[in-house]
Amino acid sequence: MLTNPKDHITSTQAAVLVTSFILGVGILTLPRTVTEKVGTADGWIAVLLGGLVAMLLGVLLVKLSQLFPGKTLYQYSQEIVGQWMGLLINLYAVGYFTLLAAFEIRAMGEVTNFFLLPATPIEVTMGLLLFASAYLVVGGINPIARLCEVILPITILLFFLVLFMGFKNFELDNLRPVLERGWMPVIKGLETTTLSYLGLETMLFLPAFMSEPRQALKAVLAGIGIPVIFYVMTVIVVIGALTIDDVVTLTFPTIELVRSFELEGVLFERYESFLLAVWILQIYTTLSLCHYLAGLGLAQLFQKGKFQSFIIGLLPVIYVLAWKLKTINDVFALGELLGYMGMVMVIAVPIILCFIAKVRGMLLGNKQ
Template sequence: MLENGKISIRQFSILVILFTVGGSILIVPSGLASEAKQDGWIAGLLALGIGLLLIPFYYALGHRFQDKTISEYSEDLLGKWVGKLISLLFFTYFMINAGLTLRNIGDFMTTQFIPETPIEAIFIVFLAIVIIGTRNGIEPLSRSAEVLFPLVILLFIILSTSLIPEIKFENIQPVYEVGIKPIIRGAIPFIGSTFLELVVFLMIFPFANKTNQLRNSFLTGTLIGGIILIFISLLAILTMGSEVTARHLYPSYALARKINVADFLTRIEAILAGIWFVTIFIKLTVFFYASALSLAQTLKLKDYRFLTLPLGMILMVLALVLGPNIVAIEKFNKYILAPYSFTFGFVFPMLLLAISTFRMKGVKKNSSQ
């Protein structure tokens, strides 16, 4: 194996939580409110329910090949050339998602914090940290996530409690006014940009201890991460209203600016930024790690670490060419990412699971004869 590190069940669950929250904490409330209006939180619950249904499916595939990543057993199941093609497609999927994540970092920083700074400079700084994290391997990354996780939860609690005076329950009334179709339309991008992307953890399954407990760990991480996103979306609608939430590019960040506790505790949007920096670092590093490891395994290389620098350069270019501006990136996330993620997050894994099931039945039948 190209990776010798091992992570605990707890670390795996924390990685899933932070990955799920990722960059979604900034953009999900806007997408839910733009389609489902004040019922955006209902669309979020629908998306979370579907996301939780994906986890037993991923676990079934990963548990069947406990010592291999999805890039490795794709070749075992589909043959050398078709398997390599599927592995390379997964590598492309991981890289494109890493590029989108990096672009989200650059867009947020240049629009909210340092507008005069070239976006390329921001890419270089973040990529340097991500490359270091990737080269160290999955075990140090998981330990870092474990250390940072209590900070994320603490900041989330401070943010949530500080917004209590701003809540207006009339902003979510009447409930279920828009009907089921807008709720479904709101849930689809959420599923594509958050839960279908969890297929990347099939690259990490072999490095987790006690694989028989991974199913519950995976479900717990997805559930907690999804609840955090839905709760932030609900807070945004409750405090700002669905129309204002839908108009904001980063409604969660605008939400944090509304905090005012006794005219003393105000403008603490740095809290949300702190949550976002930690979670999006984990998400980008997991995608980049999966990209490097997948390509190394597909090409039968002895190590993946020497790939990190050239892949980092490619990732920087990719982040620049994926869209000419924020509007193009938003349209990509809304209309293209969901079917694209559905292909790699459901269709291909389902194909692999079906083939492995038929092969196991064939082996049992032959052995019984």
């Protein structure tokens, strides 16, 4: 049972939600993290292979959700593994999305404070974004999907426009030789790149809201495909313009690339403002979806009170968790932890549930 019988989304909106969820903080840090892990200029290959792995995992999540039409993970997990084990899985999912929401607003606050609003207390920036999220989320998933449909085309246009300007400093030799150390460094980089595609876990919930759930497979593949293009092009352009030696020393290499632009006779000088404006919009959509899924989990788990009450109740929890992070290193440490928690959501949980469902004869609609 959904919180609102009219709260349905199209397959296109589902794809846009997946894309918007994936495109978060990673777009600013991925060139550094993957280059550190790979140690060569072949990070873009690891990013591409990581996207293919993410698509395979997305197929698994969709197949599991389609076994229980109209239900989210919070509901069918208890049907498969029983009340208490299902409760643990659901609480884990709620905790994951709550922590991820805290991570998103803190990361946004750190970047905004450093590059845009140095005189504004970070607590104010986080609070404003969090209240804006609550205002959107209380309306359900449909307003979130419609907002993402508006924001994503703007994001694509501005991002590629800004990235295209980076070709002025681009040197193809910075990406050569390809596979100079073989495939092993690229394989090592798969861990980092796969974590960058976290957001697939939304497909444990979104098919329940889709007006055409049979289109969920196309939605997840399209939803992952767009970030694959984003990430691959970002890594190629950033490394090609800055070299791997510079990239590994920069906290946010994508922003530093944009700040290096010098175009004479052009009205604007600070081009990173365009990138950051787009990025903040993406953070907002990711935060809103995390906030929504955490509140939905509590509403469906306890089946007491209104959905909106849980959304409001999560506000101080998310804020305090974000406020507890003292430095940017704490933010990155939490991001790494969330990466591994997300892997549990997209690998361990679906595999276990599929296996148990098969053992109990629940596959192919035998018991839904």
